[in-house]
Amino acid sequence: MSDSIELVYEVSGDDFTRAGEASSDVKKKLKLMGVHHDIIRKVSIAMYEGEINMVIHANGGTITVVVSDTDVTMVLADTGPGIPDIEKAMTAGYSTAPENVRNLGFGAGMGLPNMKKYSDEFNIESTVGVGTTVTMKVYLQ
Amino acid sequence: MADKFMHSVHLDESKCVGCTNCIKRCPTGAIRVRNGKAQITKESCIDCGECIRTCQHNAKIPIYDPLSVMDNYKYKVALPAPSLYGQFNNLNDSNIVLTALLLMGFDDVFEVGAAAEIVSMMTRDYVKNHKEQWPLISTACPAIVKLIRVRFPGLIDQLLPIQPPVEIAATLARRRAMEQTGLPSEDIGIFFISPCPAKTTACRSPIGVEKTDVDAVLAIKDVYVRLLPFMDHAAQDPLDIAAAGRIGVGWGISGGEAAGLINDEYLAADGIENCIRVLEDLEDEKFSTLQFVELDACAGGCVGGLLTVENPYIAKVKLSRLRKYLPVAKTHVSIPNFGYWEYIPEYEDVYSLGKNMAENLSKLAQIEELTERFPGIDCGSCGSPSCRALAEDIVRGLATEDDCIHVCFDKYKKGENQ
Structure with missing residues (x-):
């Protein structure tokens, strides 16, 4: 019997039509596992925001999701431009998204704040020119 | 009380040829072909009628009174x-x-x-x-209510x-x-x-x-x-x-029901697949300003x-x-004291794999592993709508790996070579 399961998703950059595929797949699997809908909602909202960020800012990346019997851990890693001022980036409403992205209804500056809000543990590490890794944990109980 | 999982479609076994059309089209994955005939899992059927629409052999019969x-x-x-x-x-x-x-x-x-x-x-x-x-979801279409009951507990x-x-x-x-x-x-x-x-x-x-x-x-x-x-x-x-x-x-x-709100803060979608997409997004709180959502399972x-x-x-x-030339409304009465729901329907968990998280994890891992063994072409020959669905069925104990003709053929070829 395995006590956790790992799911890996490649997110492609600049493709808004495909953003959300990873989070909806995770959602489907968590439903199969009988996870409570309030918890699925948190995972799915936090992860979707992350996917969109990777599409807008980092030309894609990799999401690794580990589901254990106590929590869902999401690691979103990209090799994008990195974030020079993380504190500023975490401010609600602060956005560096380009105009064309905002016209699509994204880039309202709520991505990172929402990811933090909907996860139980949140960590972000970023190096300019190297990339950004966001780790989020949502507890199952 | 009548069976809460009763549904409005009946199979004429003599006409069913066991093809894969209905299993592919069912939005809740409720149909399997077993022993050459389509079988509906009544717990997950939502009465949307897609299988009746798609059956070219007229084997799926809608139920109504003569x-x-x-x-x-x-x-x-x-x-x-x-x-x-x-x-x-x-x-x-x-x-x-x-x-x-x-x-x-x-x-x-x-x-x-x-x-x-x-x-x-x-x-x-x-x-x-x-x-x-907000947003409240219309309950006029019974297929939508049933869909939410089995698939969208959060709504x-x-x-x-x-x-x-x-x-x-x-x-x-x-x-x-x-x-x-x-x-x-x-x-x-x-x-x-x-x-x-x-x-x-x-x-x-x-x-x-x-x-x-x-x-x-x-x-x-x-x-x-x-x-x-x-x-x-x-x-x-x-x-x-x-x-x-x-x-x-x-x-x-x-859109007609929603228009009856005389207010612009609504969304109306029709066609079962479109409705599912809207419900998925509603579940993820992607609409923030809506008051009402009208969903009709049938296109139009x-x-x-x-x-x-x-x-x-x-x-x-x-x-x-x-x-066009009718008055806006012709029925003007005061709000009746009846017509509201007497109870809120409960979520019917028809999809969970196991009884506890450890069992669920292990079963999901088995599904992932099994899915890899199948060709991924979703041919439906096994009677399940996709390779992934077959893997799920196997883990649920409803099918075996040999139901996949490609797995069987590989085994046969290996036997030939020996």
Whole structure:
């Protein structure tokens, strides 16, 4: 019997039509596992925001999701431009998204704040020119 | 109480050839081909009718009542759905259809569209006073309510707890008939003339209430044929009995119910796949400013129902034309003290793999591993709609790996080489 399961998703950059595929797949699997809908909602909202960020800012990346019997851990890693001022980036409403992205209804500056809000543990590490890794944990109980 | 998992489709085994069309089309993955015949898992069937639409062998039969049930009652009341009016060419007055219904043998007519105007009024009031539930989700389409019950537990609290117009119409029609005739309730037959078979189940085994006032569900297509010979005669001198205005008649088409809110903060989607996409997004809180969401499982709305005759989009044009010169609403009463749900339906967990998290994890891992072993072409030959669904079925103990013809063929080839 395995006590956790790992799911890996490649997110492609600049493709808004495909953003959300990873989070909806995770959602489907968590439903199969009988996870409570309030918890699925948190995972799915936090992860979707992350996917969109990777599409807008980092030309894609990799999401690794580990589901254990106590929590869902999401690691979103990209090799994008990195974030020079993380504190500023975490401010609600602060956005560096380009105009064309905002016209699509994204880039309202709520991505990172929402990811933090909907996860139980949140960590972000970023190096300019190297990339950004966001780790989020949502507890199952 | 009737079976809460009863549904409105029946399989004619003699016609089913065990092809893969319906299993592929079912939006809840409720169908499998086993022993060469399509089998519906009744717990996950939502009555959307997609399998009936797609079956080229006419093996999937919608369930509704035959016109002969009319003979069981002394006094017969017709409850025509608004979509009925969209079936006729050049209809400029709904009174013609209503008069023809009387000529055809009904003793009274109570338009579902009239009751829909009452439901619109109740909805406006409810939406205004329940901000905490925004966006409220319409419960008029029974397939959508069933879909949410099995697949979107997080949205159950947002269901509009008001009975569909047909139920309100049935209650009012029965009261009127009893007052006017003095007959006991059992002598009065209330017949819904329905665009869709999902309403058969909805009336026989209602969700949200214990009992229904609808005695039988007749198909628009059956009634249509019987009405046609009376239409000319009815058109010469129609009675002035129509009680549904623009709002009520509009309920027959997608967006009509939402328009009855007289407010722009709504979304209306039609077609089961589109509705599922909207529900997924609602679940993830992707809409923040909506007050109301109307979802119709059939493309076009109720005019797209399986028991109609006319192409849904042509019926839509016809209904729009008929509505154009009607007053906004014709039914003006105070908000009734009935017609609300008596209880909130519970989530029916039909998808969970196991009983606890450890079991779920291990089963999901098995599914992932098994899926890799199949070719991923989703051919359906195993009887499951996709390779992944087969893996799930195996883990649930409902199929074996040898059900995959590709796995079998590989085994055969290996045997040949040895």
